[in-house]
Amino acid sequence: MKELRRSLRDAPVVSRDGYEYFVHGVTDGIPPMEPAVLREIAAEIADAVDLESVDTLVAPEAMGIHHVTALALETDLPFVVVRKRAYGFPDEVPIHQETAYGESELYVNGLEAGDRVVLVDDVLSSGGTIRAVCAGLEEAGVDLEACVVVLRRTDTDPGELPVEVTNLLDVRVENGEVVVED
Numbered sequence: 816m817k818e819l820r821r822s823l824r825d826a827p828v829v830s831r832d833g834y835e836y837f838v839h840g841v842t843d844g845i846p847p848m849e850p851a852v853l854r855e856i857a858a859e860i861a862d863a864v865d866l867e868s869v870d871t872l873v874a875p876e877a878m879g880i881h882h883v884t885a886l887a888l889e890t891d892l893p894f895v896v897v898r899k900r901a902y903g904f905p906d907e908v909p910i911h912q913e914t915a916y917g918e919s920e921l922y923v924n925g926l927e928a929g930d931r932v933v934l935v936d937d938v939l940s941s942g943g944t945i946r947a948v949c950a951g952l953e954e955a956g957v958d959l960e961a962c963v964v965v966l967r968r969t970d971t972d973p974g975e976l977p978v979e980v981t982n983l984l985d986v987r988v989e990n991g992e993v994v995v996e997d
């Protein structure tokens with residue numbers, strides 16, 4: 816993860832209602848997401864997770880999308896986006912997402928019961944997003960084969976998660992700076 820590690824140096828940190836929120840191409844598209852970093856992430860995820868029997872990749876809007884897109888191009892697997900917009904399709908599953916700094920409604924569409932899926936996101940922090948999306952996927956009747964995030968924050972408590980989460984790097988915010996752990 817040489818490129819990703821390098822790119823995390825000097826990532827700015829801002830306060831969102833007192834939560835120290837780091838800003839990076841992986842998680843925000845700011846500063847610009849470097850193609851070499853995106854490519855490295857997709858290749859590492861494809862290596863880290865068994866995608867052999869997977870039907871569909873799944874990522875929550877918004878910041879899971881560029882990672883799932885890169886992974887889809889790497890693996891030729893299709894993906895669906897868990898959207899912040901309702902469509903009203905008959906099989907739509909609404910879910911309520913909470914993070915350390917906000918909440919919103921998300922909607923699962925486009926999956927069929929029995930589909931084998933892998934959940935992809937940019938970062939794991941309070942675990943609220945993964946818990947909510949997993950609940951939605953369960954309600955949709957799909958088989959969640961794996962869950963992978965690019966970064967895991969080690970300075971927040973994700974609580975109990977319904978799935979084992981694979982991540983590429985551990986990071987924390989210390990003295991207003993992002994620290995990448997070994």
Ligand SMILES: O=P(O)(O)OC[C@H]1O[C@H](OP(=O)(O)OP(=O)(O)O)[C@H](O)[C@@H]1O
Pocket residue numbers: 842875876877878879913914915936937938939940941942943944945
């Ligand atoms: O573990 P958690 O505390 O749930 O935090 C992780 C989530 O936070 C961000 O999403 P956010 O809701 O900020 O939306 P965005 O993707 O549109 O930025 C990020 O993309 C993850 O989905």
Ligand SMILES: Nc1nc2[nH]cnc2c(=O)[nH]1
Pocket residue numbers: 835836837838839842843914938939940941
């Ligand atoms: N960009 C960004 N997204 C997050 N989602 C949850 N925590 C964070 C964070 O610190 N930074």
